[in-house]
Amino acid sequence: MKLVAVTACPTGIAHTYMAAEQLEKTAKKRGHTIKVETQGSMGIENELSQEEIDAADVAIFAVGIPVRNGERFAKIKIVEMSVQDAIKNPDSVFSKLG
Amino acid sequence: MALEFDFVFPLKNGMHARPASRFQDVANAYRSSITFVNRQTGVSANGKSTLSLVASVTHEGDQCSLIVDGEDEGAAYEAMRRFLTEEFPGCDEDLVVPEATPGVARSLPRALRGEQVRLEVGAPASKGIARARAVVLSRPALEQPPGGWAKGTDDDEIARVTGALRDAQARMRAQLATMKEGIEHAILKAHLSIAGDPDFATRVEGTIHQRHCTAGEALIETSRRYGEILAGSGSIYLQERILDIQDVTSQLITAIYGSASADSQTQLAEDAICIADNLPPSQFIALDKRHIKGLALAHGGATSHTVILARSFGIPCVTGIPGIHRTVAPGEDIILDADRGFLIRIPSPRVGRFYAREADKLERMKAKLRRFADLPGVSADGRRLEIAANAASPEEVGAAMANGAEGIGLYRTEMLFMDRNAPPDEEEQHRIYAHAAKSAGDRSIIIRTLDIGGDKPIPYLNLPPEENPFLGYRAIRLYGESPQLINTQLRAILRASVSGNLKVMFPMVCSVQEVLALKTRLRELMRELDSEGVSYNPEIPVGIMLEIPSAAFVIDQLSRELDFFSIGSNDLTQYFLATDRANPKVGFLYSPFHPSFLRLLKQIIDEAHRHERWIGLCGEMGGNPLATPLFLGYGIDEISLAPSLIPAVKEVTHRCRVPECEALLASVLQMESPESVEGALKEFSSSQRGGALITAELVDLSSQATSKQEAIRELVDLLHSEGRVSDPDPVEEAVWAREETYPTGMGFGVAIPHCKSLHVTVNSIAVLKLTTPVPWKVPEEDPVHFLILIAISAAAKGDQHLKIIAGLARKLMHEEFRQQLMDATVSDTIVDLLEQHLHV
Numbered sequence: 001m002k003l004v005a006v007t008a009c010p011t012g013i014a015h016t017y018m019a020a021e022q023l024e025k026t027a028k029k030r031g032h033t034i035k036v037e038t039q040g041s042m043g044i045e046n047e048l049s050q051e052e053i054d055a056a057d058v059a060i061f062a063v064g065i066p067v068r069n070g071e072r073f074a075k076i077k078i079v080e081m082s083v084q085d086a087i088k089n090p091d092s093v094f095s096k097l098g
Numbered sequence: 099m100a101l102e103f104d105f106v107f108p109l110k111n112g113m114h115a116r117p118a119s120r121f122q123d124v125a126n127a128y129r130s131s132i133t134f135v136n137r138q139t140g141v142s143a144n145g146k147s148t149l150s151l152v153a154s155v156t157h158e159g160d161q162c163s164l165i166v167d168g169e170d171e172g173a174a175y176e177a178m179r180r181f182l183t184e185e186f187p188g189c190d191e192d193l194v195v196p197e198a199t200p201g202v203a204r205s206l207p208r209a210l211r212g213e214q215v216r217l218e219v220g221a222p223a224s225k226g227i228a229r230a231r232a233v234v235l236s237r238p239a240l241e242q243p244p245g246g247w248a249k250g251t252d253d254d255e256i257a258r259v260t261g262a263l264r265d266a267q268a269r270m271r272a273q274l275a276t277m278k279e280g281i282e283h284a285i286l287k288a289h290l291s292i293a294g295d296p297d298f299a300t301r302v303e304g305t306i307h308q309r310h311c312t313a314g315e316a317l318i319e320t321s322r323r324y325g326e327i328l329a330g331s332g333s334i335y336l337q338e339r340i341l342d343i344q345d346v347t348s349q350l351i352t353a354i355y356g357s358a359s360a361d362s363q364t365q366l367a368e369d370a371i372c373i374a375d376n377l378p379p380s381q382f383i384a385l386d387k388r389h390i391k392g393l394a395l396a397h398g399g400a401t402s403h404t405v406i407l408a409r410s411f412g413i414p415c416v417t418g419i420p421g422i423h424r425t426v427a428p429g430e431d432i433i434l435d436a437d438r439g440f441l442i443r444i445p446s447p448r449v450g451r452f453y454a455r456e457a458d459k460l461e462r463m464k465a466k467l468r469r470f471a472d473l474p475g476v477s478a479d480g481r482r483l484e485i486a487a488n489a490a491s492p493e494e495v496g497a498a499m500a501n502g503a504e505g506i507g508l509y510r511t512e513m514l515f516m517d518r519n520a521p522p523d524e525e526e527q528h529r530i531y532a533h534a535a536k537s538a539g540d541r542s543i544i545i546r547t548l549d550i551g552g553d554k555p556i557p558y559l560n561l562p563p564e565e566n567p568f569l570g571y572r573a574i575r576l577y578g579e580s581p582q583l584i585n586t587q588l589r590a591i592l593r594a595s596v597s598g599n600l601k602v603m604f605p606m607v608c609s610v611q612e613v614l615a616l617k618t619r620l621r622e623l624m625r626e627l628d629s630e631g632v633s634y635n636p637e638i639p640v641g642i643m644l645e646i647p648s649a650a651f652v653i654d655q656l657s658r659e660l661d662f663f664s665i666g667s668n669d670l671t672q673y674f675l676a677t678d679r680a681n682p683k684v685g686f687l688y689s690p691f692h693p694s695f696l697r698l699l700k701q702i703i704d705e706a707h708r709h710e711r712w713i714g715l716c717g718e719m720g721g722n723p724l725a726t727p728l729f730l731g732y733g734i735d736e737i738s739l740a741p742s743l744i745p746a747v748k749e750v751t752h753r754c755r756v757p758e759c760e761a762l763l764a765s766v767l768q769m770e771s772p773e774s775v776e777g778a779l780k781e782f783s784s785s786q787r788g789g790a791l792i793t794a795e796l797v798d799l800s801s802q803a804t805s806k807q808e809a810i811r812e813l814v815d816l817l818h819s820e821g822r823v824s825d826p827d828p829v830e831e832a833v834w835a836r837e838e839t840y841p842t843g844m845g846f847g848v849a850i851p852h853c854k855s856l857h858v859t860v861n862s863i864a865v866l867k868l869t870t871p872v873p874w875k876v877p878e879e880d881p882v883h884f885l886i887l888i889a890i891s892a893a894a895k896g897d898q899h900l901k902i903i904a905g906l907a908r909k910l911m912h913e914e915f916r917q918q919l920m921d922a923t924v925s926d927t928i929v930d931l932l933e934q935h936l937h938v
Contacts, residue, residue: 010840011839011840013852013900013903013904013907014842014844014850014903014904014906014907015844015907016904016907017903017904017905017907017908018844018907018908018910018911020908021907021908021909021911021912022911025911025912038904040900040904041897041900042897042900042901042904087845087911088845
């Protein structure tokens, strides 16, 4: 599958990046391609373009705060979960994707 | 026909000294006898005696009567009745407690908060931390010397007591007249009321008549009897007044028999934290320095001479702890934290553990600096900067030499003249100066002649109080009217000049005429010594303390007459900026880092060198390691500082290179505020230390920390030991502030506490592996045993720390990386791993 994701936690210092790393790692292991945008203390990094989002099958939101520029995801199926879940139970996250 | 008035005692704290003294004042306005009767206990008291009233031990609600009898009883009765109904019920407030010196004492370190701590807060006056038993110096034992006192007839003994009481009252009244309202004033007034109390005098006299004993024994007996009465009163407030009576009694005994009986207490048999109300310098000097581990005073400012002495001996000292000499019991286990400005009584094991670690850390830091003490003051590229010390006694000269002083840049002589009734004679001064000269070996001592004025109490000089003593009758300005004083001192210095390498320095010179007059005086004294056949060094170098701005503009003229200059940076700063640094309203303006002041220094130093004169600087600026690169940039010949600061300053000189220091100086001279100068100096210091984000010294793989508090403190201390934070407490606070927003536990037993702080001098990572995991957040989940602290300087630009943390967070998601970190058994492995994976 082709996936896109956004991670964002309230302080944006560590968990945003841990979740991003975990999603990337797990996706690779399961044979998916993924691009993860982090919305943390350094602002938006690895930003997803509209084209990338439109080309994806599913978007994962691993967030504890509202996603910035959320209108980009209007036309795509979104699976949302907490940052903690993404870090601790990445496999159950991916099994939800169907 | 006596008049009687019944009333119910209205005061919550009972009949204590303050209402009693007011009662007595009103009663004393009348000739009639005024008797106070406590109907509950049946005790009668003389209404004109504070002590008698206090000794009636009257509590709130007691039924009382007042009996007025005598010629003016009508008026007296009316006045007393009005007083008791209108004014008396408002007499209950406690003695005023002085506010703590603003903004100087610091709070308990974060690691100790939440712990039961018996804290006594004052102001830090001389840095250091110590733990020892308390020795309370302000309570001289009230007892006869072993041989007893010589006894005269009863009348002789009574005359002695009467004389002592009269003198004590006169002295206290004189003191009160010059004193501002406040706690000292209130206490002294209480003491005066005891010394002037008819009941007290009557009891002492009665004891002499009855027992035919000495005045001293009668005083002790009387004090003891009051003590018994008040001790049984059941009121803590009244019990504390016992000490006042003992205080006055011991002053009276000292006045009658001299201070011999009080001297025994200054013999310290073992290590001690000395606790006193206020310690005169003479008494401090008499104490055995090997055993004084610390000094805690109820009174005494940061510039009092005892405190200055403590600093130069490196003895931790906290001042201004209200009533500390009354609160602490002799023998109590005490931790004195003079870095933060408080004292902890009977510390718990956790507090003890913290301070043991703290002391150990400071000791290791000191040892690291120690090796610089014996090196000469020289920059990394070989420019000489002599690092000398300030001192005020021969003992201090010795201590300074042991700390690596290359000379004494300022030897103060004022203390010799203080706390005595007559100036020291030539012999005494000669002995001391010669001793100081010998203690310095072949290194030079710059002796500053008497710098004293209206701000210091020298009774025998009869100096008038002045509106503005710093701009007034002070230092050399006194010499004309007191020729004997300065001639004696100069003769003593000249005679001592053959015992070592002495130089003489005059304070508060503003013009070359003054120098000419002083030199004429010096030549006359030399001729005198010639005619007496006394030897001296005729070539003794003569210089001035450069502290008045006007002198800075006539250095060409001064150089023709003088051999050297020493910049007195404290006074020069305050004269130049017209700012009294002790005035809290304007003190913020006082900074030697003011660009205008730094320009003035440049002009002075360049000008002195153009005229080939040696120039040094003594003053607090010299002891600030941030300023050391500036001095190398200026090319000044010497700086003179507190002995304890020498190793740290030498360490900086050894790290600096002159071209960089010159560039730094050039850039700060163009700045516009002291703050930006200080910022630039900090940045320079940080870049000098420079280096890697993490080193093996910043990793501890076997920490015994038992809590999150201890673990965080240990991490911060790792940085502190390595000189990467200037001040650990605020860095610890910053880490905790972050934890409180959201704990930094990341799962897997790992936490990454982090902070950005002004007090971080070098961006750093520190690592701690705990033997036993500790809970990290509440409710407890996932205890932590591996900590990585990321500390970033607030001066650092950009978001470097965020990048490091983000990178670390990502890496920690990889089991292999985690395992490598956890399995590391040597610090170097951790350093390699982090460097390799974080590109730090």
